[in-house]
Amino acid sequence: MQRSGEVAFVDRSVDPRHELTAVMRRMQKGPNRPLLFRDVKGSDIPVITNVFGFRKTVAQSLGLAESDLLRTMVSLEAKGLPVEHVDVAPVQEVVKIGDGIDVARDLPQIVFSEHDGGAYITAGILVAPHPETGAYNASWNRCQLAGGNKLRVRMMPPQHLGRYHAEAEAQGKNLPCAIVIGAPPGLMFSAASKVPYEADELEVAGAWQGKSLRVTRCKTIPVDVPADAEIVIEGEVVAGVREDEGPFGEFTDGYVPVMKNHVFRVTAITRRRDAMYHAILAGGTEDLNLVGVPIQAEIYKKVSSFVPKIRDIATPGYVFGCVISIDKQNEDQAKNAMLAALGGYSWTKVVVVVDKDVDPFDAADVLWAIQTRCTPETGIYVVPRVPSYTREDVRDVHRGKVGIDATAPIVMQQLFERRRFPGEAEIRLEDYINADHNS
Numbered sequence: 001m002q003r004s005g006e007v008a009f010v011d012r013s014v015d016p017r018h019e020l021t022a023v024m025r026r027m028q029k030g031p032n033r034p035l036l037f038r039d040v041k042g043s044d045i046p047v048i049t050n051v052f053g054f055r056k057t058v059a060q061s062l063g064l065a066e067s068d069l070l071r072t073m074v075s076l077e078a079k080g081l082p083v084e085h086v087d088v089a090p091v092q093e094v095v096k097i098g099d100g101i102d103v104a105r106d107l108p109q110i111v112f113s114e115h116d117g118g119a120y121i122t123a124g125i126l127v128a129p130h131p132e133t134g135a136y137n138a139s140w141n142r143c144q145l146a147g148g149n150k151l152r153v154r155m156m157p158p159q160h161l162g163r164y165h166a167e168a169e170a171q172g173k174n175l176p177c178a179i180v181i182g183a184p185p186g187l188m189f190s191a192a193s194k195v196p197y198e199a200d201e202l203e204v205a206g207a208w209q210g211k212s213l214r215v216t217r218c219k220t221i222p223v224d225v226p227a228d229a230e231i232v233i234e235g236e237v238v239a240g241v242r243e244d245e246g247p248f249g250e251f252t253d254g255y256v257p258v259m260k261n262h263v264f265r266v267t268a269i270t271r272r273r274d275a276m277y278h279a280i281l282a283g284g285t286e287d288l289n290l291v292g293v294p295i296q297a298e299i300y301k302k303v304s305s306f307v308p309k310i311r312d313i314a315t316p317g318y319v320f321g322c323v324i325s326i327d328k329q330n331e332d333q334a335k336n337a338m339l340a341a342l343g344g345y346s347w348t349k350v351v352v353v354v355d356k357d358v359d360p361f362d363a364a365d366v367l368w369a370i371q372t373r374c375t376p377e378t379g380i381y382v383v384p385r386v387p388s389y390t391r392e393d394v395r396d397v398h399r400g401k402v403g404i405d406a407t408a409p410i411v412m413q414q415l416f417e418r419r420r421f422p423g424e425a426e427i428r429l430e431d432y433i434n435a436d437h438n439s
């Protein structure tokens with residue numbers, strides 16, 4: 001976790017019910033820096049948030065330049081590194097086992113949105129070995145802090161963790177599982193990615209961070225967890241039980257209503273002596289980077305088999321759409337890029353392909369390209385019926401996909417050359433404007 005640098009510190013006492021999130025929102029709408037709340041009412045654990053407010057920070061955390069991020073993530077994904085086992089782990093400096101645990105007391109009780117049905121863990125990575133093969137899955141899942149040793153977990157089908165649990169449940173067994181808070185960045189991104197079901201996500205995490213993930217064995221369950229994490233909640237997802245969970249203000253900026261969801265029974269909480277508790281605002285800048293970058297990488301993987309020169313891929317606005325900026329060599333490439341992206345990631349509902357002189361991260365520039373370069377009669381594709389976002393209660397709204405080719409025809413490239421203004425980049429306005437008109 002980030003401990004210095006750009007972090008903004010909050011020393012005054014902050015109420016975890018709404019006040020903490022309100023401050024976080026204002027930070028995200030302003031300078032968007034990481035925030036460390038040192039005094040959160042009701043808990044002696046400081047709360048860190050907005051660690052990945054910028055895409056550039058994602059790249060830096062993996063030791064990469066932003067311009068190489070997607071290409072490198074794709075090239076490394078299949079080269080998983082075996083984990084390194086250690087016996088003495090920082091995340092086990094403080095160990096609490098058994099009946100004395102109360103999740104409504106032992107962890108910060110953050111209530112995010114106005115109508116949320118209670119306090120939630122939003123930055124927990126659920127790590128579980130497959131009941132048969134032992135391959136590790138990792139995924140982010142919100143957990144409602146019910147109290148005592150109970151959490152309620154949301155797994156949206158077809159999430160892999162839900163499939164692991166279903167396989168254990170079919171044998172009448174609970175699924176041993178650990179919730180990791182403050183994991184090394186490689187694991188944060190493998191947990192957010194849709195790597196193949198059979199892949200071991202602890203090994204993918206190692207590949208992405210360029211060194212094996214250090215793991216240690218949990219104290220109460222047969223599960224390995226990152227030794228250098230901040231906090232680990234050990235336990236099991238219970239077989240044959242579902243309880244009301246929600247409502248929760250989720251990343252689409254609306255509420256998920258109460259649904260019957262899984263129950264997690266806590267057996268231990270271990271942590272660093274100076275642990276920080278990571279909290280993520282669903283749909284905030286940090287969340288959209290954590291969700292967005294793996295989507296961009298997945299789409300890069302698919303599109304690069306058709307288009308050799310991709311400038312970059314962005315998910316501006318929201319993660320159900322993407323913008324692909326290409327150096328188009330022939331007219332087929334824009335259309336193939338569009339179709340590859342629409343089929344390449346299930347959630348992707350809107351794809352815009354732009355030329356290399358359009359900034360895919362700048363929504364206004366992308367709209368400019370659509371308005372000045374797209375030929376609607378031939379450049380807009382509607383693919384009916386295909387589902388994108390599969391949340392049970394709204395999935396019918398998310399049927400059908402749209403692709404927009406906003407690239408200029410190659411034969412007309414000269415006519416579409418963007419104007420440049422020599423000297424513009426070097427000019428300092430203050431050198432030109434009279435001092436008394438500066439303010």
Ligand SMILES: Cc1cc2nc3c(=O)[nH]c(=O)nc-3n(C[C@H](O)[C@H](O)[C@H](O)COP(=O)(O)O)c2cc1C
Binds near residue numbers: 139140142160191287
């Ligand atoms: C901060 C954060 C919170 C998330 N919360 C949930 C959640 O509560 N339920 C869910 O099904 N997916 C959630 N996701 C998305 C999944 O973690 C993501 O789809 C992941 O790729 C699923 O892993 P899998 O491919 O192993 O199924 C969240 C993602 C992030 C980054």
